Amino acid sequence: xxxxxxxxxxxxxxxxxxxxxxAAGLAGVVSAQSTTPPDKDATFRQNVPTSGTSNRTTLPGxxxxxxxPGSGEDRSDQTRTPIxxxxxxxxxxxxxxxxxxxxxxxxxxxxxxxxxxxxxNADGTPGPNVAAAQQWQASNTGAYSNAPTHTSPFxxxxxxxxxxxxxxxxxxxxxxxxxxxxxxxTDDYVELTEGGTGLPNDVVDTxxxxxxxxxxxxxNASISYNDYANSPVHRFFQMWQQLDxxxxxxxxxxxxxxxxxxxxxVETTIxxxxxxxxxxxxxxxxxxxxxSTSMQFLNxxxxxxxxxxxxxxxxxxxxxxxxxxxxxxxxxxxxxxxGSPIYYADANGNPAVPPVNQIENPNxxxxxxxxYVQDGYSGGSYVNCADDTQPGVASVKGYLRSLPYRTFRGxxxxxxxxxxxxxxxxxxxxxxxxxxxxxxxxTVPPTTQDNLALLLNRHHVSWKYxxxxxxxxxxxxxxxxxxxxxxxxxxxxQVMTNPALRANNQDINNxxxxxxxxxxxxxxxxxxxxxxDGHPSSSKLELFEGYVQKIxxxxxxxxxxxxxxxxxxxxxxxGGYYDSGYVxxxxxxxxxxxxxxxxxxxxxxxxxxxxTYYDHVSFDKFVEANWGLGETxxxxxxxxxxxxxxxxxxxxxxxxxxxxxNLMDMFDFNQAGSSNEGTAxxxx
Amino acid sequence: MNHSIKNAWCLCRSSSVRxxxxxxxxxMAGFGSSTSHADPADFQAMPGLWKITVRxxxxxxxxxPSILWHCIDEGADPWVAFANFSVPGDSQCQRSDMHRxxxxxxxxxxxxxxxxxxGRGRVDFDSAEHYTASIVLQDxxxxxxxxxxxxxxxxxxxx
Numbered sequence: 001x002x003x004x005x006x007x008x009x010x011x012x013x014x015x016x017x018x019x020x021x022x023a024a025g026l027a028g029v030v031s032a033q034s035t036t037p038p039d040k041d042a043t044f045r046q047n048v049p050t051s052g053t054s055n056r057t058t059l060p061g062x063x064x065x066x067x068x069p070g071s072g073e074d075r076s077d078q079t080r081t082p083i084x085x086x087x088x089x090x091x092x093x094x095x096x097x098x099x100x101x102x103x104x105x106x107x108x109x110x111x112x113x114x115x116x117x118x119x120x121n122a123d124g125t126p127g128p129n130v131a132a133a134q135q136w137q138a139s140n141t142g143a144y145s146n147a148p149t150h151t152s153p154f155x156x157x158x159x160x161x162x163x164x165x166x167x168x169x170x171x172x173x174x175x176x177x178x179x180x181x182x183x184x185x186t187d188d189y190v191e192l193t194e195g196g197t198g199l200p201n202d203v204v205d206t207x208x209x210x211x212x213x214x215x216x217x218x219x220n221a222s223i224s225y226n227d228y229a230n231s232p233v234h235r236f237f238q239m240w241q242q243l244d245x246x247x248x249x250x251x252x253x254x255x256x257x258x259x260x261x262x263x264x265x266v267e268t269t270i271x272x273x274x275x276x277x278x279x280x281x282x283x284x285x286x287x288x289x290x291x292s293t294s295m296q297f298l299n300x301x302x303x304x305x306x307x308x309x310x311x312x313x314x315x316x317x318x319x320x321x322x323x324x325x326x327x328x329x330x331x332x333x334x335x336x337x338x339g340s341p342i343y344y345a346d347a348n349g350n351p352a353v354p355p356v357n358q359i360e361n362p363n364x365x366x367x368x369x370x371x372y373v374q375d376g377y378s379g380g381s382y383v384n385c386a387d388d389t390q391p392g393v394a395s396v397k398g399y400l401r402s403l404p405y406r407t408f409r410g411x412x413x414x415x416x417x418x419x420x421x422x423x424x425x426x427x428x429x430x431x432x433x434x435x436x437x438x439x440x441x442x443t444v445p446p447t448t449q450d451n452l453a454l455l456l457n458r459h460h461v462s463w464k465y466x467x468x469x470x471x472x473x474x475x476x477x478x479x480x481x482x483x484x485x486x487x488x489x490x491x492x493x494q495v496m497t498n499p500a501l502r503a504n505n506q507d508i509n510n511x512x513x514x515x516x517x518x519x520x521x522x523x524x525x526x527x528x529x530x531x532x533d534g535h536p537s538s539s540k541l542e543l544f545e546g547y548v549q550k551i552x553x554x555x556x557x558x559x560x561x562x563x564x565x566x567x568x569x570x571x572x573x574x575g576g577y578y579d580s581g582y583v584x585x586x587x588x589x590x591x592x593x594x595x596x597x598x599x600x601x602x603x604x605x606x607x608x609x610x611x612t613y614y615d616h617v618s619f620d621k622f623v624e625a626n627w628g629l630g631e632t633x634x635x636x637x638x639x640x641x642x643x644x645x646x647x648x649x650x651x652x653x654x655x656x657x658x659x660x661x662n663l664m665d666m667f668d669f670n671q672a673g674s675s676n677e678g679t680a681x682x683x684x
Numbered sequence: 685m686n687h688s689i690k691n692a693w694c695l696c697r698s699s700s701v702r703x704x705x706x707x708x709x710x711x712m713a714g715f716g717s718s719t720s721h722a723d724p725a726d727f728q729a730m731p732g733l734w735k736i737t738v739r740x741x742x743x744x745x746x747x748x749p750s751i752l753w754h755c756i757d758e759g760a761d762p763w764v765a766f767a768n769f770s771v772p773g774d775s776q777c778q779r780s781d782m783h784r785x786x787x788x789x790x791x792x793x794x795x796x797x798x799x800x801x802x803g804r805g806r807v808d809f810d811s812a813e814h815y816t817a818s819i820v821l822q823d824x825x826x827x828x829x830x831x832x833x834x835x836x837x838x839x840x841x842x843x
Contacts, residue, residue: 329839330839423839425733425755425838425839429733429835429836430836430837431836433835433836435733435836436733436753438753441753441755442755469837474836475732475836475837476730476732476813476834476837479730480730480731480732480812480834480837482837483837483839484836484837484838484839485839486839
């Protein structure tokens with residue numbers, strides 16, 4: 001679809017539906033919602049429309065009417081499937097290939113990973129098609145380019161660096177771990193007392209070979225799954241460059257032309273930003289403290305990630321679920337909660353101009369190769385993407401305009417809005433106090449933009465956000481490791497100024513209590529603390545596995561809960577790790593790389609690997625479909641996108657881009673048996 | 685790593701984890717060591733958003749307080765995060781004889797006033813989320829009084 005059609009978004013949505021109906025009748029082109037073999041649930045979903053549902057008629061980003069929770073009839077039990085409760089568990093910073101690189105699914109299933117693509121062998125060594133993951137050096141002087149000019153491939157990858165990985169484990173005894181941390185199975189606490197690098201921060205990581213071929217690096221060959229490791233860059237403009245998207249490189253299997261071939265180059269030239277300072281003298285490939293960390297992968301074939309491998313082979317795994325924003329934790333959790341990014345706003349919720357030092361400028365400083373002018377966690381993080389003259393904007397939008405389809409809402413940038421594309425603190429503290437603002441606070445002002453909580457509340461569907469360490473709003477549980485930027489509702493004026501809605505922000509023990517006492521809300525989002533979230537350097541994936549395992553086993557131990565509850569396990573983003581999967585650009589902000597999604601329930605058994613294209617907002621679409629809301633979060637939210645239509649020969653690439661699925665084909669409701677299964681149409 | 689690059693990472697979730705746990709470890713280790721060169725993480729203060737109220741005093745009379753909000757993270761040296769307040773006036777003061785335990789900082793001051801002034805500074809934590817601090821000069825008495833209280837988490841970022 002041409003971006004130059006000039007149609008309104010509403011017309012586009014209708015047109016997408018029409019194309020979907022037409023395309024579904026063509027030989028060889030079917031809805032990706034029904035292409036994942038074996039599909040035993042086609043009847044159930046045969047009436048699933050390919051277009052999004054209606055959205056609110058209020059102004060985008062405007063103040064909505066506050067609703068009183070509990071008023072009116074509770075509709076939490078009125079679902080279109082047997083699923084009455086969904087619990088979304090969100091870990092940190094792992095791409096699909098980083099975790100499932102060498103996963104082999106059950107017989108009859110296929111998966112796209114480093115092993116299946118021949119990029120690596122099961123033993124972790126480079127495979128026959130390793131050239132597909134070749135990493136390049138590049139040149140970007142002057143104005144920012146999302147696809148810098150290639151110079152030459154690395155002959156050897158830059159050496160690994162320890163970065164911020166801990167020299168010693170964070171805790172020295174199981175007793176200390178148990179005193180601080182409630183969310184692990186008993187046998188797992190020892191993991192918190194092991195795995196330090198034994199090396200200083202920000203030095204060459206001598207645990208890895210110093211001579212690294214130009215290929216993904218098997219962590220299992222050098223360190224234990226129990227060891228801490230470094231974290232690669234995963235900021236907005238850096239990740240655009242890592243993906244290296246150009247339609248000149250497009251192919252039929254990769255129509256977006258994202259080559260995923262500048263990961264170490266971005267790490268070693270700019271890394272995680274500079275907050276506007278000059279490039280230091282004596283700058284080398286190790287100066288950013290990363291080296292080639294992005295190329296590390298875990299090896300399931302050699303025993304890494306055993307619990308996630310078990311869940312994948314028992315339940316359902318997506319190998320085409322994506323981080324929704326090219327960037328980090330905060331921006332991706334915001335997209336999950338709002339279906340759109342949020343912008344810097346004045347006291348009335350209208351777009352305003354942030355302090356100068358907080359505006360991104362990814363142009364290269366004079367005399368440097370890709371050392372940005374202003375970018376960093378204590379620096380530039382907002383972008384006015386409606387203005388092509390703003391630094392970095394023209395390059396990204398130029399690429400988006402060159403795509404063979406029209407991106408969502410023509411890049412979805414509100415006039416005058418400076419969108420937050422990286423991590424800033426939310427506008428409210430946990431107790432509802434507005435957070436302090438200013439040039440040195442790195443906090444986004446409160447937003448009045450619509451979000452999922454408000455949508456659910458309007459429809460009288462219950463919800464909670466369980467943030468470990470929230471501690472009744474003091475945010476000081478678990479040694480102060482609560483993730484405030486992860487709770488999308490801490491950004492929301494309507495939620496945080498309403499005591500009843502604010503009270504839906506709870507802690508991990510509330511989740512345990514609700515599972516054990518049959519008091520789960522319809523929609524739950526749960527986040528581990530910083531110890532267990534799986535974030536490299538500050539956590540380990542095995543710790544997030546433990547967090548998930550405890551919740552899954554608790555749900556399975558309660559037959560009433562297990563009967564009608566689905567537990568979804570995913571990540572906020574890929575953390576800057578390399579991934580070989582197709583990326584579908586939707587708008588200025590994403591999508592980014594693939595991340596794992598596991599769907600665990602009675603209705604998703606069999607080890608299926610689902611290839612339908614999804615991102616975080618697919619969760620919102622699932623909720624809207626399952627509870628029959630008939631409404632989207634806002635006119636600007638991505639839940640307005642249609643479900644994907646794909647060729648059976650290539651289920652990964654939607655032919656009706658931009659499109660994201662609603663997760664319904666992660667289930668097989670006929671297989672599990674239920675009185676109302678297959679009787680209701682599931683629409684977005 | 686160059687210091688300027690390191691600053692880009694000063695606000696990160698991994699840092700919060702490290703500081704919070706480092707601090708708790710020290711609680712178990714006890715109070716009473718006396719070094720100014722310990723690991724910055726070995727200090728009993730919780731990472732997060734701190735509200736710091738500073739009052740300047742002149743012969744016991746307090747000026748209106750000034751409020752500062754600081755996001756305290758792992759990289760934060762306790763001497764910088766909690767003891768970095770100035771003496772009223774244009775005094776150029778040097779710290780010396782610095783002592784540190786898991787819950788307190790103490791030092792002596794020498795200021796190049798005319799005549800030169802001498803005094804002492806101290807920071808005392810009564811919990812991981814609250815402290816008081818002061819500077820007392822020999823001839824002027826208490827000249828600065830500070831109270832710090834942690835209010836919330838503060839992830840500024842590396843995720």
